Amino acid sequence: MATVRAEGLRAFPSPDPAVPAMLVSYADGRTVIQRLTDEGLEPVVGLPGMITKECRLTPDGRQLAANQIVDGERRAVALDLTNDAVTPFAHDVGAVLLSSPATGDVLVAVDTPDGVKLGWLTPGDAHARLPGELNDIEGVVLPLAVDPAGDRLALKVTDGARSRLLIHERRTDKVREQPIPPGVIGFASAWTEGALRFSYSAPTHPSGVLAVDPSGTAAEWAEGHDTPDTLPWCDARLERFDGPAGTMEAVVYGPDWRQTKHVLIALHGGPEAAWDLSFDPTLQRFAQAGISVIAPNQRGSTGYGAAHRAAIVDQWGGPDLADIRHLLAAVNTARRYPRHPAPMLFGASYGAFLALLAAAADPLMWSSCVVVGPFLSGSRLYADGSPAVRSLLDRLGGSTDLDDDLGPRDLLRLCPQIQAPLMVIHGEQDNVIPVEHSRALAQRLTADRRFIYREIAGGEHYPLSGRGGRALLDEVVDFLLSPVRDNLALATQAAPA
Incomplete structure (x- = not known):
């Protein structure tokens, strides 16, 4: 469909159903976001530096949150794909991590005197909100996904040799553990109306996709993957x-x-x-x-x-x-x-x-x-x-x-x-x-x-x-x-x- 010459290239879903994908390419110190169409590539936004962690701010995907790195300095920004506008977030925001298109909020890493903390930021606000319980979790914490309504946040916590799955309730600032089999959570994840899915590996199962119902206790391997009981591995x-x-x-x-x-x-x-x-x-x-x-x-x-x-x-x-x-x-x-x-x-x-x-x-x-x-x-x-x-x-x-x-x-x-x-x-x-x-x-x-x-x-x-x-x-x-x-x-x- 198209040829792109770049030092880095990745794709993300297009806000337009008629466009197969959006491409982010980096070359010669500059990032270009393009539409991949049947006719080829159509530039949308071009800006200096490297763009990382782009995620939707609005349900239609026409506004994005991202990290912009220029001359080694990183800042969190909002990108408007309709008019090429680039708007910096609050000065204390270290990095964009995730977003909730339903609420328009962004999960960010915030630099504080006590170290880096997780916070929610509404674009335009002067400071991020730092939930106490969310920042009181022991272990190495990695945000995974936000539920479709924007009310819950899934987190991977490294606990020694295994992973734990925690769910943070945004409205009440409460954290609970979601049962999963012993194993290790990967980096890819998605939370849809049906389930929370993420890459997962266990001693008796090579990397696959584990599907979890956050409202209950069920956790099962996604369709198309053999279950551990059918594989000849040692636990x-x-x-x-x-x-x-x-x-x-x-x-x-x-x-x-x-x-x-x-x-x-x-x-x-x-x-x-x-x-x-x-x-x-x-x-x-x-x-x-x-x-x-x-x-x-x-x-x-x-x-x-x-x-x-x-x-x-x-x-x-x-x-x-x-x-x-x-x-x-x-x-x-x-x-x-x-x-x-x-x-x-x-x-x-x-x-x-x-x-x-x-x-x-x-x-x-x-x-x-x-x-x-x-x-x-x-x-x-x-x-x-x-x-x-x-x-x-x-x-x-x-x-x-x-x-x-x-x-x-x-x-x-x-x-x-x-x-x-x-x-x-x-x-x-x-x-x-x-x-x-x-x-x-x-x-x-x-x-x-x-x-x-x-x-x-x-x-x-x-x-x-x-x-x-x-x-x-x-x-x-x-x-x-x-x-x-x-x-x-x-x-x-x-x-x-």
Whole structure:
């Protein structure tokens, strides 16, 4: 129908039923909103900067609320598609989030001395209204959708490894929880007369659409999606484990890890990330092979407050490694089956770095280890990484050397201590962690233990999810479950606390 040359392009519904869609394109520092018609593109509004989060202010869609970003400065504005008018909102409004076409109000983020708060703004008002109960919710809050009448607001709240769905009643400023199955709410959502729908994922269900009746308790997968009962996946649950600085939550797959033969501790990447109750193909494959998986959210993980997240700033491989070593000791103490092998270890990206540190710190306490895309040290990654990676290292202090019994967290120095059978996987085209890090690690590792290095031609940062990833994951499982070797540790041994 049309060709658009732009740095960014997206569509939103047209106010005119005869027009298939409205297009927002950004190029050369300017945004253009156009109608997509049978004859081609028809410009409607052009303005400087980038426009984001456009949403209807009126039922007919001829007036929009949006964020305008010019020279790095963001302001919330109203756009009139009939006359090209651009009207700024109140000066304290940080960003447009959602709108209610039925009432003409906009949900905005407001900068206050106490931090960013949620508020409702009627265009033309000097200030937004900041409901008390709406801003007293604990956890990370993400507005999802407004009901058609404009009376209720649906909110996603991240509560550790799972999501909660809350409904805020605008008239009474009351918040209630809407029951949903354990899982994770995504970003796409819509509230129509029939139901509130949003993207959703659960341990036994890849991403789909969950439909909820906010006036009752029913929640069901949208038509066309298989239900968890018809899918061959293993369910997961949340457990809490004691750590050296308090408890930590973990996502656990498979049978009771206290009694099963094979247990694997999986470490997430990031480090600003976390395991959650969304569908995870890698952990599912491990569980289907009969492995009990413990996926902890050690210090440094997101979703558990600022202090938990910031615990590893200037201390990569410090507090988080202490949590993993403590978890290892707790698992071994609780199992105590003389003929059961010690736990296995898996990690990707930052989790691969952390897993190799754990394998070196307690070399006799792991039965095997598989890592995907490790880096050698924060300082070496800083020297080799992209500007985005360097920015992350600067912000989190990833290049800081630690001075403790284990010494600097440099895997070229520490890897000779690893005794467990080890598989290292790295994508040749990894644009986050250069493949040279794993090549150097492979050259340094001695030949007196079982070691496999798999460099995946054309592979990217996580080749287990790329082309040929299923066969590669099968290879990983075969490696983990291969016969016990002479140097295999037994769970009766105790790791240092």
